[in-house]
Amino acid sequence: MAGRHLLRACTALRLVNQNVAVRPLQRTMGTLKGIPTDDEQATGLERRALQALKKGKDPYSMLRPMEYAGTKAEPHIVPGISTKRLVGCLCEEDNTAIVWFWLHEGDAQRCPSCGSHYKLVHSELPH
Numbered sequence: 001m002a003g004r005h006l007l008r009a010c011t012a013l014r015l016v017n018q019n020v021a022v023r024p025l026q027r028t029m030g031t032l033k034g035i036p037t038d039d040e041q042a043t044g045l046e047r048r049a050l051q052a053l054k055k056g057k058d059p060y061s062m063l064r065p066m067e068y069a070g071t072k073a074e075p076h077i078v079p080g081i082s083t084k085r086l087v088g089c090l091c092e093e094d095n096t097a098i099v100w101f102w103l104h105e106g107d108a109q110r111c112p113s114c115g116s117h118y119k120l121v122h123s124e125l126p127h
C-alpha cells in the first residue's frame with residue numbers, strides 16, 4: 001500500500017516537474033542488455049561444465065553415453081581412473097543376471113558369456 005502511494009507520488013512528481021531529471025523507475029532486469037543468459041551468469045561448477053560442453057567434452061557424464069557395437073573393431077569404451085575396472089555385462093536385453101568381470105587396461109577384452117568387446121580407456125575425474 002505504501003509502495004503504491006510512493007510510486008504514484010514519484011510518477012506525479014515526474015510529470016509536474018519537467019526541469020528536473022528524474023531517474024525513470026525500472027526493474028533491475030529491465031536494463032538495456034536484457035535478461036542474462038545461462039552462459040553470462042553461470043559461476044563455479046556450472047560455468048566449468050558449460051565451458052566443457054561447448055568444447056565437446058562431457059567431464060561430468062551429463063550427456064547420454066555413446067553406444068558402441070561391441071565388436072572387436074568398435075569395442076564398448078569403459079572410462080577408468082586405474083589400470084583395471086569391474087564391468088557388468090547384460091549379455092542379452094532381457095537377462096536378469098549380470099555377468100561381472102575385470103577389465104584390464106590394454107587391448108579390448110571379451111565378455112566371458114556373450115563375447116562383446118570392452119576396452120578400458122584412462123580418463124581423469126574433473127576437479
Ligand SMILES: [Zn+2]
Nearest residue numbers: 089091111114
Ligand atoms: Zn556379455
